[in-house]
Amino acid sequence: MLQDKQINLFKTDCLTLLKQLPDQSIDAIVTDPPYFKVKEDAWDRQWKNEDTFFDWLESIVSELARVLKRNGSLYLFCSSHLQHRTESIIAKHFKVLNHILWVKTFGRHMACHPPALRRYFSQTESIIFAEHRNAIKPDGYVCEAVLQYLQEQWKAAGLKYRDAELVVGSIARHYFSHSQWLMPTREKYLLMQNHVGHDYLKLSYDELLALKQADQYQFDKSKLRCFTPPTKADLVNRSHTNIWTFVPVQYYEGKHSCEKPSAMLDHILLTSTKENDIVLDVFAGSCSTAKACLKLNRKFIGCDLDDRYFIK
Numbered sequence: 001m002l003q004d005k006q007i008n009l010f011k012t013d014c015l016t017l018l019k020q021l022p023d024q025s026i027d028a029i030v031t032d033p034p035y036f037k038v039k040e041d042a043w044d045r046q047w048k049n050e051d052t053f054f055d056w057l058e059s060i061v062s063e064l065a066r067v068l069k070r071n072g073s074l075y076l077f078c079s080s081h082l083q084h085r086t087e088s089i090i091a092k093h094f095k096v097l098n099h100i101l102w103v104k105t106f107g108r109h110m111a112c113h114p115p116a117l118r119r120y121f122s123q124t125e126s127i128i129f130a131e132h133r134n135a136i137k138p139d140g141y142v143c144e145a146v147l148q149y150l151q152e153q154w155k156a157a158g159l160k161y162r163d164a165e166l167v168v169g170s171i172a173r174h175y176f177s178h179s180q181w182l183m184p185t186r187e188k189y190l191l192m193q194n195h196v197g198h199d200y201l202k203l204s205y206d207e208l209l210a211l212k213q214a215d216q217y218q219f220d221k222s223k224l225r226c227f228t229p230p231t232k233a234d235l236v237n238r239s240h241t242n243i244w245t246f247v248p249v250q251y252y253e254g255k256h257s258c259e260k261p262s263a264m265l266d267h268i269l270l271t272s273t274k275e276n277d278i279v280l281d282v283f284a285g286s287c288s289t290a291k292a293c294l295k296l297n298r299k300f301i302g303c304d305l306d307d308r309y310f311i312k
């Protein structure tokens with residue numbers, strides 16, 4: 001099995017690794033693909049033009065969608081210059097939840113010569129946070145007992161569902177269908193009861209609420225996408241908003257040109273994963289994601305192609 005050990009790191013191409021992973025086997029993807037001609041490194045200059053780069057990126061994003069569990073999370077880093085196109089590719093395969101801006105407190109913007117600029121110097125990096133389009137949702141959950149009761153009673157009264165729209169408005173279509181199911185309000189339920197007469201919809205509104213509660217009690221919240229935002233006490237270190245200000249990694253001999261700060265990866269893992277969850281990074285680089293997994297007791301699967309990041 002690919003995820004037998006806690007850290008499963010391979011020197012291989014991202015697509016080669018992805019093709020070996022089963023459908024819906026990963027809890028969270030935290031990955032930082034090449035940016036296309038932002039860095040001098042050869043790995044960032046492999047494509048003739050933007051279009052070929054984005055064709056390649058899309059082939060990866062569609063594999064990421066295949067391997068991510070239905071309640072999983074995706075965090076994908078991208079440089080500010082092509083973030084709009086990257087986000088639109090992700091949006092084809094996922095539901096984008098946030099566009100996170102990592103505002104770098106220090107970096108090259110401090111050393112540049114402003115009078116020589118022809119546009120504003122970018123002080124940010126973007127992180128696209130997304131989930132599956134069909135992610136398991138609490139409000140996507142249909143309260144089967146109430147739904148069936150409403151359907152049966154309305155039909156038994158010889159009425160069509162669209163008749164309910166004449167009584168309470170277009171909202172009624174949500175009372176009788178599995179998609180976007182909604183509980184009628186007390187006022188709307190009373191209007192429906194008055195419409196069907198004494199023989200149907202005999203449950204009082206409070207009894208209807210009790211039926212809903214009894215049914216909802218069985219809903220397993222652990223099936224939802226994991227999201228544990230910082231507590232109030234933690235807000236000094238971790239943001240609950242989409243603006244992040246983690247201090248970039250300072251230069252040291254042998255530093256990866258894009259090494260991500262450990263505090264930022266801790267924040268991502270603490271928010272969107274639980275202990276023993278499986279985290280994937282197919283552009284591992286300096287292994288910053290893997291190190292955070294080791295520290296926080298998550299399992300890691302990842303790869304990189306560059307020899308420099310593997311011990312010889």
Ligand SMILES: C[S@@+](CC[C@H](N)C(=O)[O-])C[C@H]1O[C@@H](n2cnc3c(N)ncnc32)[C@H](O)[C@@H]1O
Pocket residue numbers: 012013014015031032033034035043256258259260282283284285286287288289303304305306
């Ligand atoms: C932006 S860097 C990731 C840096 C990483 N987030 C870190 O903190 O060190 C992108 C990485 O993708 C790797 N890479 C480029 N093309 C690849 C491919 N086809 N398969 C696997 N890795 C690749 C590069 O070697 C580089 O290390």
